[in-house]
Every structure is written in structure tokens, then in C-alpha cells.
Amino acid sequence: MDIHVGLSAERIDSRLPEFVTGVGMLRSEYLCRRIGYHLPAPRCQEHIVDYLEHVLGIFPEQPVWYRTFDAPSNEVNMLVNHDAHIIEETPLVGIRGMRRAVMFKKTFELEIELVSELAAKHSNLHLMFPFVNELNELEYGMQTASHFGFRNRIAAMIETPSAVQLAGRFVEMGVSDFLVGMNDLAGLFAASGRGLGFDRHDNPALISALRELRERLEGATLSVGGYLQPPFLNSAKSIGFDSLVVHYASLPDFTSADASELPESDFMANFKKTDNEKRLLKWAGDLLRVARTQDESGLQGSGPRIERSTWLDAAESTTCPE
Secondary structure: OEEEEEEOOOOOOOOHHHOOOOEEEEEHHHHHHHHOEOOOOHHHHHHHHHHHHHHHHHOOOOOEEEEOOOOOHHHHOOOEOOOEEEEOOOHHHOOOHHHHHHHOHHHHHHHHHHHHHHHOOOOOEEEEEOOOOOHHHHHHHHHHHHHOOOOOOEEEEEOOHHHHHHHHHHHHOOOOEEEEEHHHHHHHHOOOOOOOOOOOOOOHHHHHHHHHHHHHOOOOEEEEEEOOOOOHHHHHHHHOOOEEEEEHHHHHHHOOOOHHHOOOOOHHHHHHHHHHHHHHHHHHHHHHHHHHHOOOOOOOOOOOEEEEOHHHHHHOOOOOOO
16 A cells, blocks of 8 residues: 655655655645745745645656645634635534635635646646535535646545535546545544544444445545544555555654654644734634624524625626636
8 A cells, every 4th residue: 555645834855755645635735824825925925835845846757646625614714825814613524625615716716826827837736625525615616726727636635424424426526536534524424523532543433434435446546644543544554545644754654764754744733823813812802702792692593794895896807707
């Protein structure tokens, strides 16, 4: 089974291909979060291009999968030049991934155009759509990629029970590769928040669903990623996954790499330590502000509070691709 690396804006060097066979997922939102700017900011766009070119220089032939922006709203709200300020009580299952792409098309189109221009020069740069729940979300992603001339492979993430059921239809729509995102899928299968202990990767119902998914996607490439632990390796092999996508910091658990050979292997741990408190304080403040201006139900039953930016209003005054 191949081991691919999952990158979250770490500054990698030329030693990495000694340990992995490609980049199975490049989480674009961390490129934005690392510098504190959202996609509408030219500084963010330049940073994404520079980072991609650096990674492609290290992996000139192996696959590099770019996952489009997938941050919960309370993380996006921290970024300078964010397209919309969204206040919701359950952001992990709220407006994120392809849901957000469909709602704020101009931001998504900006990202796809940027990646498509690079992909025209790098046949190994592929595109991955996150948190796909409905056919119209994938259809919009595929149409947008086609509009901007993207010609390389396209993957969809399987992170929700609805995506598990719709995966066969995704193939019919032109998706060639799939990545099961265990962080979200395990929690949603168990009706559990992350890290509560109920979102186990060895949940029998989840394992059974993954076996059925493998049968349904016979002939397609099916990988699995997330905060994986070595004991899951046997399950992954028995299910028939083609590859594991292992987070950069976890590579020593799955490969011969030593942490000393991986620059910034502690980046994510350090980033979350400094970011979490600021994010939670801002989110709590937003929720409190809404609670003070609404009736006793707060956001419950009324949906998210969305405050659009002037950039978004101006950008959407032009025609989006159909």
C-alpha cells in the first residue's frame, strides 16, 4: 500500500520523497491560515502559488493533490479579507468545503483559476473537492474546473454518509479518485464530536460501510486519510484502500522517517496552540453578539448569520460560469 503525505503548509525539503510516493492532500486552508489572509487577498494567492511551485519542484513527477479551501466558518472569520463573516453554532457541519464554494462562487472560481494555470504546466497537479454532500456541489466544481481549462485528475472526498451513498454517481460525473476523510466520517457515523472517544476508526458500522464503498468503487482509486494511527493499517489493507494519506507530523509512525529529517514536523501542533485560543475567543464573542440581538433561541432554528464583504458584492456583479 502506498504512503502519501498530507501537507498543511509545512515548509518541506527535498528529503521528503525518500519516505512517501506523493502528496495525497495539500490542505489549502492552512496556507491561508498560516499567513492570516483569505483567498481574495493577492498576498494569499501569491503565497499559494509559491508554495505549490515549491512542492512541485520537490515532487516533479509524483502526484500532488491540491484540496480546495475547506475551513469552518469560525476559522475563516479570523482571516484578513475573508469574503463573508459567517456566525454559526456548529461550524464543523456547517458552511464549509463545497457548500461554501456554491454559496460564494467568486472566491472558489478565483482559487480554481489559480490552480488551473499551474496545472497546465504540471500534469501531476490534481484537484480535490472537500466536504461534498450533494450532486449539485460536485457538478458545480466540475463545471468550474472545466471552465478554467483544468485537464488533470479530479478527486472527491468522502467525509459524510451522504457522500458514501452518492459515490457511484460521482464516478458517472467524471471523478476518478476518492479520498475517505476519517476525521469527519468517523464522527458523523457515530453522531460524535471530534475527540470525544466515540468517533473510533474501528467502529464496526463504519468499517462495514467502507467495505461496501470499496466494492461500489471497483476500478476507481480509493485512498484514506485523517489523523490515522498505526493499528488502522490492517483495517485499511483488508478493506482494499490503494493508499494511506498520512499527516506530515505522523510520518515517523508509518515510514522510516525520523522527526529530525522532517523540517517543521511540529508546525501543526504549535500552530494550533497559538491559534485555538484566539479563534475560540472570537467565535464566543460572535455567538454572544448574536444572542444579544436575537430572541432567546439565538441561532437555533434560524440558520447562520452571514455578513457579506464589499469585495464579494463587487466580484459577484460579474457573471459566474454556468
